[in-house]
Amino acid sequence: MGEMEPRFADVIVDLTARGVDRIFQYRIPAALLGKLRAGVQVQVPFGRGDTLRRGFVVAVGSEVSFAPEKLKEIEALLPGALPVQEQLVCLAWQIKERYGCTMSQALKTVLPVKAQVSARKEKTIECLVGREELIVLLNEAERKKHRARIRLFRAFLENGTLPWRLTSEKLCITAAALKPLEEKGILTVKSEDVGRNPVRGWKRDVCPPVLNEEQHAAVCTVLGDYDRGICNTYLLYGITGSGKTEVYMELIAHVIEGGRQVIVLIPEISLTYQTVMRFYRRFGGRVSIINSRLSAGERYDQSERARRGEIDIMIGPRSALFTPFPDLGLIIIDEEHEGAYKSETVPRYHAREVARMRAAMQQASVVLGSATPSVESFYKAERGEYRLITLKNRAKEKSRLARVHVADLREELTEGNRSIFSRRLTELLKERLARGQQVMLFMNRRGYAGFVSCRSCGTAMKCPHCDVSLTYHADGRLRCHYCGFERPMPKLCPTCRSPYIAPFGTGTQKLEELTRRAFPKARILRMDADTTAKKGAHEELLQSFSEGGADILIGTQMIVKGHDFPNVTLVGIMAADLSLYAPDYKSAENTFALLTQASGRAGRGELPGDVVIQTYAPDHFAVTAAAEQDYLQFYRQEILYRKLMGYPPAVGLLALLFASRSEEALSKAAEDMEKSLKRQYALEGAVFIGPVSGTPYKLNDIYRKILYIKHENYAILIRVMKTAQERERGRELYKNVTLQYDL
Ligand code: ADP
Ligand code: ZN
Ligand code: ZN
Numbered sequence: 001m002g003e004m005e006p007r008f009a010d011v012i013v014d015l016t017a018r019g020v021d022r023i024f025q026y027r028i029p030a031a032l033l034g035k036l037r038a039g040v041q042v043q044v045p046f047g048r049g050d051t052l053r054r055g056f057v058v059a060v061g062s063e064v065s066f067a068p069e070k071l072k073e074i075e076a077l078l079p080g081a082l083p084v085q086e087q088l089v090c091l092a093w094q095i096k097e098r099y100g101c102t103m104s105q106a107l108k109t110v111l112p113v114k115a116q117v118s119a120r121k122e123k124t125i126e127c128l129v130g131r132e133e134l135i136v137l138l139n140e141a142e143r144k145k146h147r148a149r150i151r152l153f154r155a156f157l158e159n160g161t162l163p164w165r166l167t168s169e170k171l172c173i174t175a176a177a178l179k180p181l182e183e184k185g186i187l188t189v190k191s192e193d194v195g196r197n198p199v200r201g202w203k204r205d206v207c208p209p210v211l212n213e214e215q216h217a218a219v220c221t222v223l224g225d226y227d228r229g230i231c232n233t234y235l236l237y238g239i240t241g242s243g244k245t246e247v248y249m250e251l252i253a254h255v256i257e258g259g260r261q262v263i264v265l266i267p268e269i270s271l272t273y274q275t276v277m278r279f280y281r282r283f284g285g286r287v288s289i290i291n292s293r294l295s296a297g298e299r300y301d302q303s304e305r306a307r308r309g310e311i312d313i314m315i316g317p318r319s320a321l322f323t324p325f326p327d328l329g330l331i332i333i334d335e336e337h338e339g340a341y342k343s344e345t346v347p348r349y350h351a352r353e354v355a356r357m358r359a360a361m362q363q364a365s366v367v368l369g370s371a372t373p374s375v376e377s378f379y380k381a382e383r384g385e386y387r388l389i390t391l392k393n394r395a396k397e398k399s400r401l402a403r404v405h406v407a408d409l410r411e412e413l414t415e416g417n418r419s420i421f422s423r424r425l426t427e428l429l430k431e432r433l434a435r436g437q438q439v440m441l442f443m444n445r446r447g448y449a450g451f452v453s454c455r456s457c458g459t460a461m462k463c464p465h466c467d468v469s470l471t472y473h474a475d476g477r478l479r480c481h482y483c484g485f486e487r488p489m490p491k492l493c494p495t496c497r498s499p500y501i502a503p504f505g506t507g508t509q510k511l512e513e514l515t516r517r518a519f520p521k522a523r524i525l526r527m528d529a530d531t532t533a534k535k536g537a538h539e540e541l542l543q544s545f546s547e548g549g550a551d552i553l554i555g556t557q558m559i560v561k562g563h564d565f566p567n568v569t570l571v572g573i574m575a576a577d578l579s580l581y582a583p584d585y586k587s588a589e590n591t592f593a594l595l596t597q598a599s600g601r602a603g604r605g606e607l608p609g610d611v612v613i614q615t616y617a618p619d620h621f622a623v624t625a626a627a628e629q630d631y632l633q634f635y636r637q638e639i640l641y642r643k644l645m646g647y648p649p650a651v652g653l654l655a656l657l658f659a660s661r662s663e664e665a666l667s668k669a670a671e672d673m674e675k676s677l678k679r680q681y682a683l684e685g686a687v688f689i690g691p692v693s694g695t696p697y698k699l700n701d702i703y704r705k706i707l708y709i710k711h712e713n714y715a716i717l718i719r720v721m722k723t724a725q726e727r728e729r730g731r732e733l734y735k736n737v738t739l740q741y742d743l
Contacts, residue, residue: 006060009036013046013055025064027073036060039090039361041078056082058093084324087361094357100721100741101347110322112303113296123164123191127156148177170273172539215243218389219250226365235381236369238391240600244369248332249282256312260329264315267338269561283313290316318351328362331355336368337593348742372593376649378635402602402609404627408618410458420514425572425612432570433522433551439570441554442598443508451581456498458616460581469581472503484692512554527555560598569609571602576615585647588622592634595626654717655742656707662736663703669737670705676727681720686711
């Protein structure tokens with residue numbers, strides 16, 4: 001049986017800021033059945049006199065909250081697309097409904113903050129000298145070790161014209177560094193209206209590579225639908241280096257040739273100079289890039305350019321999704337598995353979902369790309385909700401996958417090796433240092449340092465109820481952050497009675513210290529939150545490493561994402577377990593993605609690479625699958641586990657986050673909510689967990705509790721959320737408690 005045809009529409013009639021918080025329900029007349037969707041304009045009778053007014057549909061459905069016969073009927077469907085501003089308001093409404101925030105919070109997320117628009121135009125740097133002279137200049141700069149100049153001249157050899165904002169940001173070249181070169185007539189900084197002179201002055205990628213068969217098939221699948229007006233969501237699953245970016249570019253070219261626009265989401269950390277320049281070379285000034293470092297004014301500027309039609313492509317992190325393109329045709333989300341696509345502030349939206357809402361409204365296609373798709377997306381692709389497209393081979397014949405070695409740290413210990421470097425890693429490290437090749441040491445430390453494991457047998461202390469690891473607290477007790485279970489810290493390992501059981505805590509700083517001691521002659525760079533706090537420090541460090549400024553780069557997540565260092569031929573993953581036992585049902589998924597990505601860092605160039613994964617759990621499927629670089633093997637195991645444990649995506653999970661300065665108010669509110677929701681939804685099959693303490697329970701003097709509700713049906717969870725919102729509203733009990741929703 002198909003879904004019932006929607007017979008009712010939710011309409012926003014008033015566009016003033018105050019009125020926008022209300023919707024009115026209307027009946028859909030027979031003539032318009034099947035023709036209305038969110039984002040179209042309609043004419044409706046309004047008020048006592050039934051004056052006809054313009055409104056726009058934010059949702060259609062087959063349920064109403066009043067008696068249907070009392071509803072007025074929609075008068076007419078107005079032609080023409082909804083202006084983009086109103087589409088975004090409509091999107092805000094959907095975000096509010098879906099994520100349980102207020103309309104004003106949703107509007108703040110969706111609409112650009114009006115800010116003083118700077119008169120500044122987009123600037124470009126043009127090289128004025130010929131190739132030979134440039135090479136002479138480059139040699140001189142190399143002799144004098146003028147880092148910034150070396151970078152600039154190298155970039156000029158590839159492109160005669162460079163976008164100023166990007167160059168200064170990504171290549172760390174300041175205006176002061178350009179000045180003397182400008183005076184000598186080597187370059188000129190031009191301030192031109194890029195919008196009106198599309199691609200002028202750009203040395204364009206005249207002939208992009210001819211796509212291979214797989215890439216071509218991928219493009220045909222998407223465009224075959226697109227050209228027939230079918231808008232699907234596609235999951236482009238392709239191993240690292242399989243040529244996904246080339247596929248994106250081909251799709252983009254097609255869509256903008258048809259006069260429509262494209263949004264490309266790339267996690268900020270992966271948006272490197274190389275990636276950005278690939279888009280610039282192909283699309284020139286029609287592309288704009290935003291990042292979180294832009295000022296409000298610069299942001300507003302870019303969004304105005306999009307609205308005025310001066311650009312066709314916006315590349316950026318999550319927030320680029322709200323670029324006011326009037327006729328959006330395609331949204332691409334690269335590295336779709338990245339955690340950064342989920343907002344951690346209200347509204348806690350996921351870019352993947354909001355992209356689909358926006359695409360549905362503007363009849364655009366969505367392409368999700370990844371080498372390690374999120375379990376959720378792959379599950380949807382399996383069930384036919386997304387169309388799956390696979391790229392199995394590397395695009396460049398020369399590049400090949402690295403050799404992966406798994407070092408069992410338990411074995412190292414029993415055989416008397418107490419150092420944090422396994423024998424295999426030590427041996428390979430020495431060899432690379434001797435050959436003058438570079439090494440990356442990766443330490444996964446996402447603040448999970450509290451997990452406790454046995455260094456003899458690898459046993460991790462887990463919750464008997466939840467299958468997530470317990471966290472060590474300063475009071476010497478271990479706690480489960482899902483169900484509240486706690487126990488004292490054991491003195492001996494419960495499995496093997498070894499005394500070497502302790503909370504994990506080696507950070508990058510410690511790792512640097514130990515590496516210096518073990519390899520005193522090596523030049524070492526460390527990159528983590530501490531060393532990159534300063535603006536631009538992140539790029540400086542990476543630049544310096546890629547220019548050969550160090551032999552070993554030590555770091556966290558930051559170093560494994562998106563950067564190509566052709567001279568890196570060895571990657572060491574110090575303790576793969578750290579993320580494996582994170583108190584989170586996604587820990588295996590995150591570990592697999594990280595290990596796979598880290599492995600992908602070795603052997604990007606012509607030189608063959610090695611990867612050493614050090615672990616206490618060499619038999620864990622996330623480790624073995626990553627070692628074999630086999631996503632499907634991982635996925636099949638993981639989805640079984642999720643089904644068994646009742647975790648998403650097999651089951652929907654709603655979290656109610658309570659916060660309060662008063663512990664008492666917090667407990668009362670959380671208990672009241674649990675009782676009242678249970679009364680209504682337990683019979684419908686909803687499962688309640690908690691309320692449990694947040695991690696950490698007390699943060700900045702605010703106490704936090706979480707109530708989890710599971711159900712197979714997401715629609716029921718949305719209803720639960722609505723009920724909770726109603727209960728919270730106006731009740732004395734909730735006065736000093738804030739409540740957030742995370743579905
Ligand atoms: P991914 O985005 O999947 O990691 P890329 O699109 O970055 O892969 O491609 C990896 C490398 O292969 C890049 O250097 C790219 O220029 C090259 N490449 C991609 N497609 C082709 C092709 N059809 N022919 C030749 N080289 C290609
Ligand atoms: Zn043990
Ligand atoms: Zn538990």
